[in-house]
Amino acid sequence: MIKNLVIVFLLALFAAACSGTQKLPEGELLYVGGKVTVKDTSVSRKERKALQSKLKEIIRPLPNKKFLGMRPKLFFYNLAGDVKKEKGFRHWLKYTVGEAPVLFSEVDLEYNRSLLQNFSENNGYFNTRTSADSTRHGKKATAEYIVTPGKQYKIKSIQFPTDSSAVGSAVRLTQRQSLLKVGAGYNLDVIKAERVRIDARLKENGFYYFNAEYLKVQVDSTVGKYDVDLILKVKDETPVAAKTVYRINKIVIYPNYSINNDTLKTFEKYQDFIIVGNDNLFKPRIFDRTLYFKKDDLYNRTNHNLSLNRLVNLGTFKFVKNQFRVSDTIGNYLDAYYYLTPLPQKSIRFEVLAKTNSANYTGTELKINWSNRNTFHGAELLSISVFGGLEVQLGGKNNGFNVYRVGGEASLVWPRFIAPFKLRSSSGFVPRTNTTIGYEFQNRQKLYSLQTFKASFGYAWKENLRKEHLLNITEITFASPENVTDLYKEQVALNPSLKNVIEKQLIFGPTYSYTYTNEVNQRKKNTFYYKGGIDLSGTIAGLITGADINKKDPVEILGIPFSQFVKVQSEFKHTYKFSKQSLLKSRIIAGAAFAYGNSDEIPFSKQFFIGGTNSLRAFRSRALGPGTYDGSNEISQFIPDQSGDVKLEFNTEYRTNIYRFINGALFMDAGNIWLLNKDENKPGSQFTKDFMNEIAVGVGAGLRFDFSFLVLRTDLAFPIRKPYLPNGQRWVIDEVNFASGPWRSSNLIFNLAIGYPF
Known part of the structure; x- marks a missing residue:
């Protein structure tokens, strides 16, 4: 009984403290909010309720935020006391966690009343009457506003200009898409x-x-009771230039413009363009592909903006400036001027990366990248990079099985489509043709080494800011293993699936991906991201060679069987923003791959994997699945990667700001991978209709240190559902025991990574 009384007393004391009235200045009252009441029988109940809700959003200031009837932010503000320093814990507690009291003396009743009056009249309630008052309760005060709106005026008719002038006719032609509707409220x-x-x-x-x-x-409210006529006019004082239709005359381009050198003399003519001070820096044809205006074109804002966007998206110019001036020689014509300041043509960049993953591998990589932004004087981007890296496991079963990587890549991007047919994009983004060739040598110490050659040729283009396409006409991968050790061969004998890793692979065929996102709109509460892709390997080659028909021996090219498979994958992300500093982000990944014709299995490099820092963080990288199979029971001196033909993954994460650059997160990850065909060496790995009962689930928390130039992420996670346990025992929530050393060592996974997981 005494214990309960103490609890009640402490709660009452805390509630009193959270009321925030103890430390108010002398004579001040705490403002706890305003109330708006709409009173009028001529307005329907539904209309009153909607109007009341809108009016309440207008009144200012907003009171201190409440939680469960208390004001915790105000409590922490008072708790911090007087703060003399502009930094430190007490300053953070008072001004970041806390919130200053909103005083009733800050409330201007007459100003708020006038706001309510104006809002009502601006929404067609022309006969509105408003009043304001206040009520005091101890050291607290509320504001009360009463609004009597009267009946809303409706639009009876809309009249557009009737004159025959160019501007009047143009305004009249827009009437069909008008936002003004007869019968709608003013x-x-x-x-x-x-x-x-x-x-x-x-x-x-x-x-x-x-x-x-x-x-x-003009608004005429004399046409009837609660009706208005709207008369739209072009003002008499409108300048002549504003009423004139303009076309394009000269198009002058300064491709090497500098504010310190604006007296360039050399110029050349190319089609409709005058190019000043080019000095063979750029081929003139790039401007024909980039600029939408031609001589005698009617000016329009769309082509104006598209031209500027495409110049910026070439990636060649540091500054892009545009001006239109009335022509001195032809009436009703504009001269267009484009001032372009190039970026440095050549650059070199050094990158040093540090990385780690949940398989306890820690490593570093050095990368050197050289680029030329105007390789053939057509804004082509040539990039050549070389890299070298090392990954080691500091502890665990893979200790000593270090990974060394060296390689290089060259890519060339043309700001146009290189194709036997003419294709012109109508968006503000320049279409691109990409070609890439690369080589990597990877040495897995004590196991094997792998040489991989890659090449691709394709196109990338954007319909608009939200939609992007990437089509590779061909994407070639050739992998050749070397120096396979006796240790690895012994493990292959025990686990035949390991043989897939060291087989020669020849993969080629088209790939396509489509991306849609509205995440660029930062003001939206809900944003979406979708990426879907398909990989078709050996399709045409299979038709030509007859590999699609079942044969005993696979068809070879240069002595290597080529792969035939279809792989599809979709990724969907959703973000819900609670406020500027907190959000809920979720992701779903679903994919499947099917081998046919010349292949019995999907190449190892094209299979699906799950687990790790950017996947299921409560499970080690590539160690989960497939299905209910438990790879930790394999007789092996190292932890092999587990792969599958089908993948399903779901992640959700709540993120919120804790202090300045420090953000916190709570997350849950779920998913698994499966094989399409039964594998006797991996019981329980096949995809069946019971797949939902084989989902792994993990939860955790983490910190994100956002240093603007990078985000350092730490996550601590643990599994709450293990699919490899017997059916009925897979949920292990009741086994969670942070005080137990054996449980922590077996279940807690620490992830250190760069960037957000998704």
Whole structure:
């Protein structure tokens, strides 16, 4: 009984402290919020409720935030006391965790009343009456506003300009898509939006100097009870230039412009362009592909913006500036000027990377990259890189099985489609042709070494800011193992699936991926990301050689059987923003691969893997699955990678800011991989209709240190469902015991990584 009374007393004391009234300045009251009541029988209940909700959002200031009836932020503000230093724990507690009290003296009742009055009238409630008052409760005060709106005025008719002038006719032609609707309530914001819409349409039709301010909407409220007529006009004082339709005359380009050298003399003519000070720096044809305007074209804002966007997206220019001037020689024409400042043509970059993964491998990599942004004077980007790296396991079963990697890659990107047919993109993003060739030598100490050659040729283009396509006409991979040790051969005899890793592989064929995202819109509460791809290997070669028909021996090219398979994968991400500093991010990955014709299995490098720092963080990298198979029971001197033909993964993570550059996260990961065909050496690995009962689940928490130039991530995770345990025993939540040393060593996984997991 006494214990319960103590608890009740402490809770009451804490609640009183959280009320925040103890340390108010003398004579001040704590403002705890405002209330808006809409009173009028001429307005429907639904309409009153909607109007009341909108009006309440207007009143200021906002009171201190409440949680379960208390004001914890205000409590911490008072708890910190007087803070004299502009840094340190007490400053952080007071101004980051805490929140200063909102005083009633800061509330301007008359100002808020006028805001409510104006909002009501701007929404068609022309006969609104408003009043304001306040109520005191001890050391707290509330504001109370009563709004009597009267019946809303509706739009009876809309009249667009009827004159025969060019601008009047152009405005009239936009009427079909008007935001103003007969029967709708009068709304000043909609009228303003209508003016902006008309201005945007006129900009598409040559009215370069027009402005939304040159439009006015007259309101006639005498036409009937609670009705208005809207009369849209072009203002009489509108300048002549704003009422003139303009076409393009000269197009002048300065491709090597500098603010310190604006007296360039040399110039050349190319089609409709005058190119000044080029000095053979750029081939003139790149401007023909990039700029949408041609001589005598009608000016329009879309082509204006698309041209600028494409110049920026060439990746060759540091600054892009554009001006339009009325022509001195031809009336109703504009001269277009483009001032382009190139980036340094050649550059070299050194990168030193440190990385680790949940398989306890820690490593480093040195990469040197040289690039030329204008290789053949057509804004082509040539990049050549070489790298070397080392990964070692500091402890565990793979200790001593170090991985050494060296290699290089060369890529060339043309800012156009190189194809036997003409294809012109209509977006603000320059279409690209990509070609890549690379080599990597990987030495897995004590096991084997692997040489891999890669090459690709394809196209990348964007429809718009949200949609992107990547089509590789061909993507070739040739892998050749060497120096296979006796130790690895012994393990192959015990685990035949390890043989796939050291087989020669020849993979070639087209690949395609499509990406959609609206994540660039930072103001949206809900954002989405989707990426889907398909990989078709050996399709055409199979038709030519007849490999698609079942044969005893696979068809070979240069003495190597080529792979035939179809692989599809989709990735979907969703972000829900609670506030600027907290969000919930989720991801789903689903994929499947099917071998046919010349292949019995998917090449090891193209199979699916799961587990690790960017996957299921409660399980070691590539150590989970397939299915209910437990790879830890394999008789092996090292931990082999587990792979599958089918993958399903789900991740969700709540992220919030803790202090300045430190963010925290709580997460859950779930998923698994499976084989399509039964494998006697891996019981339980086959994909069946019972796959949902074979899902692994892990949870954890982590910190993200956002240093702007990089994000250092630490995660601590543990499994709560293990699919390799007997059915009915797979949920292991009741076994969680952080106080137990054996449980921690067997279950807790620490991840250190760069960047966010997804």
